[in-house]
Amino acid sequence: MIKRIWVYDTETLNIFTATFIDKDSNDTRVFILTSSVNQIPELLNFLNTEVSGLIGYNSISFDAQVLEFIYRHPSCTAEDIRRYAQIITSDDNRRPDVPEWKLRIPQLDLFRALSLSVKAKRVSLKWCEFMMDLDNIEDMPSQGAGDNWLEQVLSYNLNDVIATKELYKRHLKDIQLRELLTKREKVNLINSTEPDMAKKLFSRYLAEAMGIPENDLKSMSTNRTVVNIKDIILPYISFKTELLNMVKTSFNKLEIYENDKAEFNIKFGGIDITYALGGIHGALSNTIVKSTDTHIIKSADVTSFYPNLAIRNGLHPAHIPQEVFCKLYESLFEERRSIPKSDPRNYILKILLNSVYGMSNDKFSFLRDRQFTLSICINGQLLLSQLFEAVILGIPDSKLIMANTDGFEVLIPKEYEDKYYQICKQWEELTQLELEFVDYKSMIISDVNNYIAVYDNNKTKCKGRYEFENIPLHKNKSHSIIPKAVYEYFVNGVDIETTIYNHRNIFDFCAGVKAKKSTDGGSRYELRYVNGSDIVKERLSKTVRYFISKKGKYLYKIYDSGEEEHVEAPVKLGSRRKDWKVTYFNKAFYPDNFADYDIDYSYYISKAREWIVAIEDKKSIKLIYMKQEM
Secondary structure (H helix, E strand, O other): OOOOOEEEEEEEOOOHHHHHEEEOOOOEEEEEOOOEOOOOHHHHHHHHHHEEEEEEEHHHHHHHHHHHHHHHHOOOOHHHHHHHHHHOOOOOOOOOOOOOHHHHEEEEEEHHHHHOHHHHHHOOOOHHHHHHHOOEOOOOOOOOOOOOOOHHHHHHHHHHHHHHHHHHHHHHHHHHHHHHHHHHHHOOOOOOOOOHHHHHHHHHHHHEEEEOOOHHHOOOOOOOOOEHHHHHHOOOOOOOOHHHHHHHHHHHHEEOOOOOOOOEEEEOEEEEEEEEEEEEEEEOOEEEEEOOEEEEEEEEEOOOOHHHEEEEEEEEOOOHHHHHHHHHHHEEEEEHOOOOOHHHHHHHHHHHHHHHHHHHHOOOOOOOOOHHHHHHHHHHHHHHHHHHHHHHHHHHOOOEEEEEEEEEEEEEHHHHHHHHHHHHHHHHHHHOEEEEEEEEEEEEEEEOOEEEEEEEEOOOOEEHHHOOHHHHOOOOOOOOOOHEEEHHHHHHHOOOHHHHOOOOHHHHHHHEEEEEOOOOOOOEEEEEEEEEEEEEEEEOOEEEEEEEEEEEEEEEEEEEEEEOOOOOOOEOOOOOOOOOOOEEEEEEEOOOHHHHHHHHHHHHHHHHHHHHHHHHHHHHHHHHOOOOEE
């Protein structure tokens, strides 16, 4: 019998179920263990004879461990499996009992391979189902509920396998990239998160460059009690304005201990700018900026800013020889530059280059040296400031629009475009860094993290709240029809009612919320509605999908403390009160007539109008034409 790769999931309750679907077909296998049915022998035979690999979600830490337990205890009961499952899930930081390399069956764990296990991106499979607009995102029903408990569990188990397979199909290119790298680098990267991948590859390259065993490198670090910032600011950083000289002086005075924070806030060039130990950011708020016949929006980004800042200035962790570190770092940068952005290797090299900065601030990393981290971040902020100061001072009637980490946007008179490039060229010669330029037709800005930018070639970039397509799984696509309507209004001149009334994807009207477990107190969700003289309270799944409807029910968030919160709370419209109702949509349905969804379009229109009104405030529009104040 030819062995195949299967997508799978297990459920460990007072009954045990395991469902498998072939990754390339709909061929399905289901195994159960109850007080009256024991299919463990059949399960083990299937695993031994028909399975070459398994694809799961959080499978290395859970499902694979359950299978290993069954291998070790083939006479176990469902209760034995349930108790073991409770043990291995009792601590989020618990390491798997059987490490990946010792597992009997190779695993592709999408939770890790898609970097969804990283703390900042961690999400459940249920949330992935919401983000993928799958039909059924219902949670497991309460244990033992109903006369058809086994059928409910099997249905839930199958649904999660279908979802895992869909997740695999949609991200197949990411998986294939890992397979390619694993073969090329001869190190298992299949289940590596992006940070782990960077650590594995960079540690190998660096150990080879230093001529030492990789294990010796991994034990190295530089730990500092304090970092004196005056010792790390580059000597060629200088300013002409009193305000930015004050920023530099303020940094010079800092002595940074572990866990210290520092922040400076100034107003320069007409925008509020924040300097901190994590980076610089500032922007006009609630503003539309447009290129005109007389003025043009210029954008400049520093090419691989942080890596090149280290390379050009010989910055390195103290325990790594400068020549070795900078030579390796530069070779990776040059290799990436020689590869088209469409090539997946370019993306991997980008991860490698950018991860070095993060690893240098990681207590458990072989690159640990907080002075190196701060040298890059603080000098980066100051050098960027030196450039936009030169632009603002050197070009009359120029206006700073935005500054963030590795670049800035500025509105300048067209007649000074050559002067702009001349100033940038002088900065490049001083710093030995390179700039990349684009022009924008317009920018619709809420703040530095939320904006729409329209390029000169009419392509667009949406950030933050304005994203409505291809939103990453760890984010939230709730009510994506709203940013779409706002986008169409600002970019294509389509009124919001036209966009919203004519849209026919029900999922874009949906929102998602998640109940939480916490040592400080968790939460849950429930629907409330009136039935006769009674108020009915219906407890919901941990993950809830809903849309606003005219004849729906009221959604409430209930905290363990007993406090309550009306989700999509009522609004006051003059003397009237508008109660927003919702339709619970964890199991999608598709009426013949879209109007039968009974969507309350007034909700989506009012929200889109709020965004637009905030942007189109007359005072904000005037702001971009005001002369800057220093």
